[in-house]
Amino acid sequence: MVRVGDEVSNKQVIFRDYVIGSPKESDMYLTTGTIKLKVPEGSNAVLVKNLYLSCDPLMQFFMRKAEGPNGYLYYTPGSAIFGYGVAKVLDSGHPEFKAGDLVWGITGWEEYSLITKTTDTLIKIQHTDVPLSYYTGILGMPGMTSYAGFYEVGTPKKGEYVFVSAASGAVGQLIGQIAKLEGCYVVGSAGSKEKVDLLKNQLGFDEAFNYKEEQDLNTALKRYFPEGIDVYFEHVGGKMLDAVLLNMRHHGRIAVCGMISQYNLDEPEGIKNLLHIGFKWIQMKGYTHRNYYHLNPKFLDLVLPYIREKKMVYVEDIVEGLESGPAALVGLFSGRNFGKQVVVVARE
Amino acid sequence: MVRVGDEVSNKQVIFRDYVIGSPKESDMYLTTGTIKLKVPEGSNAVLVKNLYLSCDPLMQFFMRKAEGPNGYLYYTPGSAIFGYGVAKVLDSGHPEFKAGDLVWGITGWEEYSLITKTTDTLIKIQHTDVPLSYYTGILGMPGMTSYAGFYEVGTPKKGEYVFVSAASGAVGQLIGQIAKLEGCYVVGSAGSKEKVDLLKNQLGFDEAFNYKEEQDLNTALKRYFPEGIDVYFEHVGGKMLDAVLLNMRHHGRIAVCGMISQYNLDEPEGIKNLLHIGFKWIQMKGYTHRNYYHLNPKFLDLVLPYIREKKMVYVEDIVEGLESGPAALVGLFSGRNFGKQVVVVARE
Numbered sequence: 001m002v003r004v005g006d007e008v009s010n011k012q013v014i015f016r017d018y019v020i021g022s023p024k025e026s027d028m029y030l031t032t033g034t035i036k037l038k039v040p041e042g043s044n045a046v047l048v049k050n051l052y053l054s055c056d057p058l059m060q061f062f063m064r065k066a067e068g069p070n071g072y073l074y075y076t077p078g079s080a081i082f083g084y085g086v087a088k089v090l091d092s093g094h095p096e097f098k099a100g101d102l103v104w105g106i107t108g109w110e111e112y113s114l115i116t117k118t119t120d121t122l123i124k125i126q127h128t129d130v131p132l133s134y135y136t137g138i139l140g141m142p143g144m145t146s147y148a149g150f151y152e153v154g155t156p157k158k159g160e161y162v163f164v165s166a167a168s169g170a171v172g173q174l175i176g177q178i179a180k181l182e183g184c185y186v187v188g189s190a191g192s193k194e195k196v197d198l199l200k201n202q203l204g205f206d207e208a209f210n211y212k213e214e215q216d217l218n219t220a221l222k223r224y225f226p227e228g229i230d231v232y233f234e235h236v237g238g239k240m241l242d243a244v245l246l247n248m249r250h251h252g253r254i255a256v257c258g259m260i261s262q263y264n265l266d267e268p269e270g271i272k273n274l275l276h277i278g279f280k281w282i283q284m285k286g287y288t289h290r291n292y293y294h295l296n297p298k299f300l301d302l303v304l305p306y307i308r309e310k311k312m313v314y315v316e317d318i319v320e321g322l323e324s325g326p327a328a329l330v331g332l333f334s335g336r337n338f339g340k341q342v343v344v345v346a347r348e
Numbered sequence: 349m350v351r352v353g354d355e356v357s358n359k360q361v362i363f364r365d366y367v368i369g370s371p372k373e374s375d376m377y378l379t380t381g382t383i384k385l386k387v388p389e390g391s392n393a394v395l396v397k398n399l400y401l402s403c404d405p406l407m408q409f410f411m412r413k414a415e416g417p418n419g420y421l422y423y424t425p426g427s428a429i430f431g432y433g434v435a436k437v438l439d440s441g442h443p444e445f446k447a448g449d450l451v452w453g454i455t456g457w458e459e460y461s462l463i464t465k466t467t468d469t470l471i472k473i474q475h476t477d478v479p480l481s482y483y484t485g486i487l488g489m490p491g492m493t494s495y496a497g498f499y500e501v502g503t504p505k506k507g508e509y510v511f512v513s514a515a516s517g518a519v520g521q522l523i524g525q526i527a528k529l530e531g532c533y534v535v536g537s538a539g540s541k542e543k544v545d546l547l548k549n550q551l552g553f554d555e556a557f558n559y560k561e562e563q564d565l566n567t568a569l570k571r572y573f574p575e576g577i578d579v580y581f582e583h584v585g586g587k588m589l590d591a592v593l594l595n596m597r598h599h600g601r602i603a604v605c606g607m608i609s610q611y612n613l614d615e616p617e618g619i620k621n622l623l624h625i626g627f628k629w630i631q632m633k634g635y636t637h638r639n640y641y642h643l644n645p646k647f648l649d650l651v652l653p654y655i656r657e658k659k660m661v662y663v664e665d666i667v668e669g670l671e672s673g674p675a676a677l678v679g680l681f682s683g684r685n686f687g688k689q690v691v692v693v694a695r696e
C-alpha cells in the first residue's frame with residue numbers, strides 16, 4: 001500500500017503528437033514514470049489515485065491543434081492525455097477535498113495524477129452505494145449532459161415525439177430512458193443489430209433502427225415518425241441531421257450535444273435542409289454540461305433512485321488496465337464500443 | 349365614387365401556374381373582372397378596397413407546389429395572387445370591422461377583395477398620422493417580425509455585437525435601428541453601394557459592407573467583428589450563414605427569419621460549419637411574426653414615437669399601379685428594390 005509522500009512508479013498513456021484526421025492507437029504510447037504522492041507545499045492541488053477513466057468523443061479535439069471547441073485544453077505532446085475519470089484523493093491542498101474522498105472530474109490517463117485545476121471540474125462523490133464507474137457515465141459528465149439536454153434544452157413534453165441518435169451511447173441511453181419516464185414516444189438510432197436490440201429490449205425505447213442498414217434516412221424517419229419529430233437529440237450530425245430537418249414538426253427543438261460523424265472528416269458534410277428552421281420555427285441549440293454544474297444535485301435526486309430501484313438500465317463496456325486505454329478510446333470513433341466505454345485503472 | 353352593393357370592375361393580378369425555380373414576371377398576368385361590393389348575407393367576411401400591397405420574399409413559396417412552409421396557402425392558378433396589404437373596409441360581416449376602417453393583413457392583388465379568413469390576419473389600423481403604406485412594412489408584418497426577432501429571439505443586450513444580413517430590407521432596416529437604440533454595435537450587409545451607404549449614412553449602422561464585393565465572407569466578418577458576433581439576424585442563408593457560424597461567439601444567437609439566397613436554387617447550398625453550434629453553444633431559432641400577434645400593441649408603443657419624432661428612418665421603394673406589381677415582386681428576388689417594396693393600388 002502506498003502512503004502520502006512516497007515516490008512511486010506511475011504508468012501513463014502519453015500523447016505522441018498532434019493528430020490530423022482520425023486518431024489512431026499509435027498516437028498514444030505507454031510509459032512508466034515516477035510521481036511523489038504529495039501535493040506541493042502551499043498549492044491547492046489535489047493528488048489522486050485514478051480508478052476509472054472515461055472515453056469521450058470530445059477527447060479527439062484535445063488531440064488536434066486545428067479548430068475545435070474554444071476554451072478547451074489541448075494535449076501536450078510527451079505528456080499524459082486527460083479526460084473525465086473517477087479517482088480517490090490521496091492528498092489535498094484544496095479546502096473542499098481531503099484524503100479518502102472519492103471524486104469525479106478531469107484527471108490524467110495514468111495511475112496517479114496531480115490535479116491542479118480544481119475550480120469546477122472536480123466533484124465530490126457523495127453516494128457510493130452504486131457502482132463507482134457510473135460516475136464516468138450515467139452519474140457523471142454524460143449523465144449531467146443528458147439531464148441538461150432533456151430538461152433545459154430539448155424540453156420534450158409528455159406525448160411528444162422524440163428521436164435520439166447514437167442512442168446506445170453514454171448520453172443517448174439516459175436521454176431515451178428519461179424521455180420514456182416522462183411519457184414521450186422515443187425512437188433511437190444506432191450502428192449495429194446488438195445496439196438496436198439493447199435499445200428496444202432493455203432500455204425501453206418504443207422503436208430503434210440501425211442507420212447503417214437504411215438506404216434512405218428520410219424514409220426511415222418517416223416510418224417511425226409519420227407525424228414528425230418534436231425533439232431531436234443530436235449526437236451524430238451529417239446525413240442524419242439533414243434527414244431529421246425534413247421531418248421536424250413546427251416548433252420542434254434540436255438539442256445539439258455533438259456531431260460525432262463529422263469530427264474526423266477532412267471537411268464536414270454540407271447540410272442542405274436548414275431552410276426548415278425558418279419554415280417550421282425550429283430551435284437548434286448547442287449545449288454542454290459545463291453550463292449546468294449547478295443542477296448536479298437535482299440531477300442526482302432524479303437519477304439515483306431510478307438506478308437503485310433498477311428502473312434504469314445502464315450498459316458499460318469496460319476494459320481492464322491503462323494498456324487497454326488507447327484501443328478503447330480509438331474504438332469509440334468507429335462505434336466499436338457497446339455502451340459507455342470505461343477503462344479500469346484500479347478498483348480502489 | 350363606388351357604393352356598397354355596386355357591381356364594379358376589378359383589376360387583378362392573376363397567377364398563371366405553379367412555378368419551378370425562380371418566379372418570373374410572366375408567371376402573372378393582369379385581367380379585369382367584376383366584383384359586387386357587398387359581403388354575402390350571413391358571412392363574417394370583410395370587403396375591402398386595396399390601397400397598398402406589400403412585396404414579400406415569402407410570396408414565392410405561394411407560387412410553388414413543392415416543399416414550402418407548412419400551413420401556408422398556395423396561389424390558385426387562374427385566381428388573383430395575395431399577400432400583405434393595407435386596405436379600407438367597404439362592407440363587413442365581421443363584428444370587429446366596419447365600413448371606413450383601415451386594416452392591414454392578407455388581401456388580394458386586385459382593386460377590391462372579399463377577405464373571408466379574418467381570424468388573425470387582419471389588424472385594424474388605429475394610428476393614421478403616419479404614412480399608411482408603413483403598415484405594409486415598418487408598422488406591419490415586417491415590423492412585427494423585426495420586433496419579435498429582436499426582443500423574443502435574438503435578444504441582443506447593450507454592448508453586444510450584432511450582425512444583420514439583407515440589412516436594407518424591410519426587416520433588416522428596423523432590426524438594425526432597434527439594435528442601435530438599444531446600445532449594440534451593429535453591422536449590416538447588403539448587395540449594392542447605394543444600400544451600404546443607406547445603412548451607414550441614414551440608418552446609423554456602425555458599419556456596413558457589400559457582400560458582392562467580398563472575395564471571402566469569413567475575412568469580411570473578421571474585419572468588422574474581430575471579437576466575434578453575439579447575435580446574427582439571418583435573412584440570406586448559404587455562404588453568409590457558413591461564414592457567420594465561424595465567427596459566432598460562445599452563447600451566440602442566430603434568429604432565422606429567412607434565407608432568401610436559397611429559395612430559388614434547385615438544391616440549397618450545403619452548410620458546413622454547423623459543428624460550431626455544438627462547440628460554442630449557439631442557439632439558432634426560426635421564427636415568424638405569426639406567433640407574436642399578441643405583441644402588436646407593445647410593438648407599436650415602441651416604434652410609433654420613434655417614427656413620429658423621426659428618430660427612425662424608413663425607406664420605401666414605391667411603384668404605382670397594379671400593372672407595376674409583377675415586376676416589382678419579381679425584382680425583390682434579385683435585390684432590385686431599394687428599401688421596402690410597395691405597390692400602390694389606390695391612395696384612399
